[in-house]
Amino acid sequence: MSGSSGFSLFKRRNRSIIPGFGLTLGITLTHLTLIVLIPLAALMIRPWDIGLSGFWHQVTEPRVLAALRLSFGAAFVAAAINAVFGLAVAWMLVRYDFWGKRVVDAIVDLPFALPTAVAGIALTSLYAPNGWVGQYLDPLGIKVAYTPLGVVVALTFIGLPFVVRTVQPVLEELDTELEEAAACLGATRFETFIRVIFPVIFPALLTGFALALARAVGEYGSVIFIAGNMPMVSEIAPLLIVIKLEQFNYAGAASVGIAMLILSFIMLLVINLLQRWSRRWAGV
Numbered sequence: 001m002s003g004s005s006g007f008s009l010f011k012r013r014n015r016s017i018i019p020g021f022g023l024t025l026g027i028t029l030t031h032l033t034l035i036v037l038i039p040l041a042a043l044m045i046r047p048w049d050i051g052l053s054g055f056w057h058q059v060t061e062p063r064v065l066a067a068l069r070l071s072f073g074a075a076f077v078a079a080a081i082n083a084v085f086g087l088a089v090a091w092m093l094v095r096y097d098f099w100g101k102r103v104v105d106a107i108v109d110l111p112f113a114l115p116t117a118v119a120g121i122a123l124t125s126l127y128a129p130n131g132w133v134g135q136y137l138d139p140l141g142i143k144v145a146y147t148p149l150g151v152v153v154a155l156t157f158i159g160l161p162f163v164v165r166t167v168q169p170v171l172e173e174l175d176t177e178l179e180e181a182a183a184c185l186g187a188t189r190f191e192t193f194i195r196v197i198f199p200v201i202f203p204a205l206l207t208g209f210a211l212a213l214a215r216a217v218g219e220y221g222s223v224i225f226i227a228g229n230m231p232m233v234s235e236i237a238p239l240l241i242v243i244k245l246e247q248f249n250y251a252g253a254a255s256v257g258i259a260m261l262i263l264s265f266i267m268l269l270v271i272n273l274l275q276r277w278s279r280r281w282a283g284v
Contacts, residue, residue: 043254043257046250046254047251047255063231063235064259067240068237068260070234071217071238071260072263074155074216075217078152079212081156082208082209083209086160086212089108090167093108094168094171095171108164111159116158116221123145124226129145131145148227151227151236154219154223154226155223159212160212162208162215163211166207166208169204179192182195210268210275213271214268219238241256241257
């Protein structure tokens with residue numbers, strides 16, 4: 001009896017692998033409910049004051065469609081640019097030693113720490129027609145400030161660290177012996193990168209792309225200064241939400257917010273499916 005009771009006691013003690021699972025699960029669910037689920041539920045309920053037809057009318061207005069198209073289009077382009085150049089920056093920081101490497105590594109994180117409004121003012125002063133950079137681009141017919149191109153520049157600025165910091169740890173853990181083996185088998189550097197390195201880092205690159213995209217879609221502070229905020233031209237969706245709130249059109253603002261939420265969810269869902277496929281492709 002004592003032996004069996006001791007055995008059952010031993011089993012009860014080892015039943016839970018993670019100590020405090022019930023407590024941590026309760027804290028997690030409570031936190032997610034208060035911070036995420038309840039605000040999202042309030043956002044979803046608000047437009048029903050105007051009905052489904054009113055919601056559809058709000059989100060299909062030409063001004064709203066133009067703002068959504070600019071926000072998501074510019075965010076996608078900026079995230080794609082960051083995926084390319086972020087990979088290059090991460091590669092340089094991991095594979096090469098050079099003077100000032102720590103300084104460059106710290107500069108990458110500046111968009112995290114810099115207030116978005118300050119970033120917007122700085123970019124506007126640089127790319128305005130009389131700015132340090134804009135004064136040389138303007139004679140060439142290239143206008144950055146107060147155009148959709150300025151929106152892409154601002155979103156690229158704030159999204160770069162997400163790609164670099166996501167890809168960098170994967171590159172650091174990558175086994176260089178695989179590259180040496182590929183070289184011994186006669187593979188060129190390009191073939192080694194495409195067939196050996198890229199399949200391993202591609203899931204991380206997609207994660208960085210998704211984070212940069214999600215960050216760019218909802219960006220407000222750094223964009224409103226350089227965009228010019230012209231309706232149907234350079235007006236972003238977050239600004240349009242603020243304008244509707246200032247006009248006390250709460251249902252309209254919530255409708256635009258729901259449209260952004262649905263589009264963001266679809267884009268992130270597609271990216272997550274691509275991540276699963278890329279992990280299977282890489283054999284991870």
